[in-house]
Amino acid sequence: MEELQRALGERGLSVSSLPEKGRCLIATKDFSPGEVIISQEPYVSVPSNTSRSSKCEVCFGSDNVKKCSACHVVWYCGSACQKADWKLHRVECQALSNIEKDKLKYLTPSIRLMVKLYLRRKLQTEKVECPVIPTTVTDNYSLVEALVSHMSKIDEKQLVLYAQMANLVNLILQWPDLNLKEVAENFSKLACNAHSICDSELRPLGTGLYPVISIINHSCLPNSVLIFEGRTAVVRAVERIPKGTEVQISYIETAGSTMTRQKALKAQYLFSCSCPRCMKLGQGEDIQESAILEGYRCGDDKCMGFLLRDPDKKAFICQQCGLARKLEDIKDIASEVKTVSDKAAKSLASGNNQEASSLYKTVERLQLKLCHPFSLNLMHTRESLMKIFMDLSNWKEALFYCRLTIPVYERAYPGCHPMRGLQYYTCGKLEWLLGETENSVRSFMKALDILRVTHGTNTPFMKELLFKLEEACAEASYKLKPADEDD
Ligand SMILES: C[S@@+](CC[C@H](N)C(=O)[O-])C[C@H]1O[C@@H](n2cnc3c(N)ncnc32)[C@H](O)[C@@H]1O
Numbered sequence: 461m462e463e464l465q466r467a468l469g470e471r472g473l474s475v476s477s478l479p480e481k482g483r484c485l486i487a488t489k490d491f492s493p494g495e496v497i498i499s500q501e502p503y504v505s506v507p508s509n510t511s512r513s514s515k516c517e518v519c520f521g522s523d524n525v526k527k528c529s530a531c532h533v534v535w536y537c538g539s540a541c542q543k544a545d546w547k548l549h550r551v552e553c554q555a556l557s558n559i560e561k562d563k564l565k566y567l568t569p570s571i572r573l574m575v576k577l578y579l580r581r582k583l584q585t586e587k588v589e590c591p592v593i594p595t596t597v598t599d600n601y602s603l604v605e606a607l608v609s610h611m612s613k614i615d616e617k618q619l620v621l622y623a624q625m626a627n628l629v630n631l632i633l634q635w636p637d638l639n640l641k642e643v644a645e646n647f648s649k650l651a652c653n654a655h656s657i658c659d660s661e662l663r664p665l666g667t668g669l670y671p672v673i674s675i676i677n678h679s680c681l682p683n684s685v686l687i688f689e690g691r692t693a694v695v696r697a698v699e700r701i702p703k704g705t706e707v708q709i710s711y712i713e714t715a716g717s718t719m720t721r722q723k724a725l726k727a728q729y730l731f732s733c734s735c736p737r738c739m740k741l742g743q744g745e746d747i748q749e750s751a752i753l754e755g756y757r758c759g760d761d762k763c764m765g766f767l768l769r770d771p772d773k774k775a776f777i778c779q780q781c782g783l784a785r786k787l788e789d790i791k792d793i794a795s796e797v798k799t800v801s802d803k804a805a806k807s808l809a810s811g812n813n814q815e816a817s818s819l820y821k822t823v824e825r826l827q828l829k830l831c832h833p834f835s836l837n838l839m840h841t842r843e844s845l846m847k848i849f850m851d852l853s854n855w856k857e858a859l860f861y862c863r864l865t866i867p868v869y870e871r872a873y874p875g876c877h878p879m880r881g882l883q884y885y886t887c888g889k890l891e892w893l894l895g896e897t898e899n900s901v902r903s904f905m906k907a908l909d910i911l912r913v914t915h916g917t918n919t920p921f922m923k924e925l926l927f928k929l930e931e932a933c934a935e936a937s938y939k940l941k942p943a944d945e946d947d
Contacts, residue, residue, distance in 0.1 A: 463597045464672070471498060473707070475675055480734070482608055484706050485676045491701040493876065494913040497684055498672065498707075499694040500598060504576040505657060505668035506569045509535065518545050519690055520657065520665040531556040533567065547592050551579050555632050566628055569667050573654065574629050574646060577604065577669070578638070603671035609648040610730045622647040652729045657688050660921035661882055668693070679708035679735040680721050685878060685914045698876040698913055708735075715836055715872035715879070717750030748779070753872065757832045759785045766832055793830040797823055801841075808848065817848045839868040846886070859890035881910030885925060892928065897936045904929040 461475075468474055472489030491497055507515035515522050517534045518541035525535040528542075531553045536542040542549075555575060559567065581601040583592040595601075614622075626643035653674040657666045670693045673686065683701050686709045687694050695709060712724045718741045725733050732738075740746040751766040758765045758778040765780025775784040804819035820841055827838045842861045849858035865883060873880040888903030908929060915922050 464603070467597045468498075468672075472703075473498060478677075478706075481677050481731075483606075483675050487701045487703055487705050487707055490703050491697040493697055493699055494916065495697050496916070497695045497697055497701075499689075499692055500670045500672050502657075502668035502670055502691055502693070503599065503601075503604060504573055504580055505666055505691055506572045506576065507535075507666035508569050508664060515665060516541050517549070518542075520659075528553060533564070533572075547583060548576065548580060551583065552576060555579065555634075558632055558634055563631075567632075570647065570650060571625060571628055571632070573650060573667060573669065574625070574643065575632050577646065578629070578633060578635075578643075598672050604646070604649070604669070607649045607653045607671060607674055609645045610652060611645050611648055613730045614648055618648075619644070655686065655693060657691060657693075659688070660915060660919065662878060676707055676709050678711040678725065678729065678731075678733060680710060680712075680714050680718075680733060680737040681735050681875075682708045682710045682714075684709050685876075687878065687915055689919055694916070696914060696916065714877070715753070717754050718746050719750060720754065751779075752832050752834045753836050755832055755835070756785065756790055756830060757828075757835075759783050764833065790830065793826055797826045797830060797837075800826065804844070808844070813848050813852050817845060817852070820845050820848065834868050834871055836868070836872060839865050839872070850890075855890050855893045859887065859894060862887045862890055876910050876913045878911065878914040881907050881914060885911065888932070889928070892932055897932055897939060901929065901932045901936050904932055 465474060468485075469488065472487060472491070474486050474488050476484055476486045478484050485498075487497070507517060507520050509515055513522055514525050514527070514535045516525050516537035519537060521537045523537060525537050528534045528536065528549070533556050534545075534549060534553070536545070552575065556567075580593060581604075584595050584601060585591065622644040623640070625647050626640045629643050630638050630640060650669065653671070654667050654669045655673065656664050657668045658664050665688075668691060673693045673695060676684070676686075676695065683697060683699050683705065684695050684707050685698050687696065695707070697707075701707065711729060712721060714721065716724070718738055722733060722738060722741070725731060747768070748766055751768060756767045756776055758767065758781060760778070760781060760783055763778060763781045763783070765778040767776035767778055767785060769775075770777045770784065773787070775786050776790065777784050800819055800822050804816050804823055807813075807816035807819055824838065824841045824845065827835065827841055831838045842864050846858050846861035846865065849855075849861065862883065866887065869880045869883045884903045885907035888900045888907055891897075891900035891903055904925065908925060911922060911925065917923075917926065
């Protein structure tokens with residue numbers, strides 16, 4: 461611990477402890493927006509491979525990946541990544557060959573992560589003088605031991621599941637001295653400490669355990685953001701963080717009512733959040749925001765009021781014009797939305813984009829009758845339509861739906877939120893493709909304002925954004941040039 465404190469101290473950080481939260485990371489110097497607070501390589505990580513897409517074990521890339529010819533489980537994009545993983549995979553490969561073919565389906569990312577965790581621990585602790593994988597102050601199993609597990613708060617059903625998963629790990633490792641109780645506890649640790657590894661556009665690629673990053677607590681109004689550069693976890697300040705302040709990231713999707721966020725945090729991380737946003741639960745402003753983001757629209761098309769349930773629970777009353785909407789009416793449309801949404805999701809999963817687009821348009825039409833115009837559900841439907849039209853190379857329709865989402869993004873992702881930056885980036889790319897050069901410059905600028913803080917400026921992703929902005933600016937100024945200047 462002393463060594464870790466020293467290493468963190470050099471970065472302007474320190475580990476402290478708060479009675480209601482446990483360990484926390486405190487800034488011991490001021491951090492400015494966009495500044496990297498801390499970065500870490502995973503102790504262990506696994507890509508989330510599916511039958512349709514396989515990713516390299518090391519860089520998570522999906523181009524030219526080839527299966528390990530011995531275990532047929534792990535994929536690599538080339539010899540550099542294979543070599544980088546060899547010390548661990550050599551032993552993992554042997555272990556994976558213990559699984560009978562028909563049991564391979566049980567080899568979920570969590571099981572693989574746990575097997576790798578134990579193998580890595582063994583390679584770091586065996587042969588103390590000269591371990592196969594050397595330890596460092598931020599790369600050693602004692603940091604995993606220090607993680608919270610919440611074992612005493614877990615229900616019976618979950619405990620049984622962890623015990624079954626531990627047995628599976630035992631089947632793979634076949635170590636006579638494996639402590640099954642400890643394995644089960646480690647599954648519980650993974651549940652509230654592992655991070656979903658995403659690409660720069662926040663699409664999930666896999667899972668990783670970053671034991672120092674895991675010291676950082678949650679806030680629904682965070683002062684920092686966790687972004688991945690390949691497998692490297694990078695935490696950047698999204699606002700000025702004065703010395704002495706706790707560094708906080710968000711563990712969950714922050715667009716959601718306080719009740720929804722609290723539920724998600726309780727279910728996975730087993731705590732009640734008391735951030736400034738959550739402290740407003742039940743107050744007028746919070747009730748209104750929840751009813752807008754997740755509630756219904758007024759029966760009068762022109763009214764933008766939000767609805768609350770009347771005391772006898774038979775109707776919802778518009779808080780602006782007083783108009784009542786019957787519960788039955790709402791239930792009927794909601795059930796129609798559910799039926800068509802399920803069909804749309806099936807069409808999308810089967811790759812039938814044309815059918816999916818027309819079904820999602822029906823969902824949108826129904827939701828326009830049901831939900832508040834700033835509803836998150838309506839926004840998600842429009843996001844789906846945008847993505848489908850992008851897949852169909854129908855840039856005009858894609859831009860139409862992208863633009864419809866922007867006002868909701870503005871409301872649901874305030875401050876320096878990467879989601880808003882990414883949506884402006886998409887908008888800019890579509891405008892550029894459609895020849896709306898000046899609009900694309902504006903959208904790229906808005907994207908850059910946010911993403912330079914959340915993503916830094918050095919990654920290939922950000923270099924591409926900067927290049928696109930430069931290109932659009934050059935074309936916009938060329939278009940603005942008076943015709944005679946060309947002569
Ligand atoms: C990834 S760990 C964070 C570090 C943790 N505090 C520790 O002592 O190791 C996640 C756990 O920290 C606690 N935690 C995180 N954010 C919190 C918050 N805002 N309020 C209360 N507890 C929190 C919860 O117990 C949660 O399951």
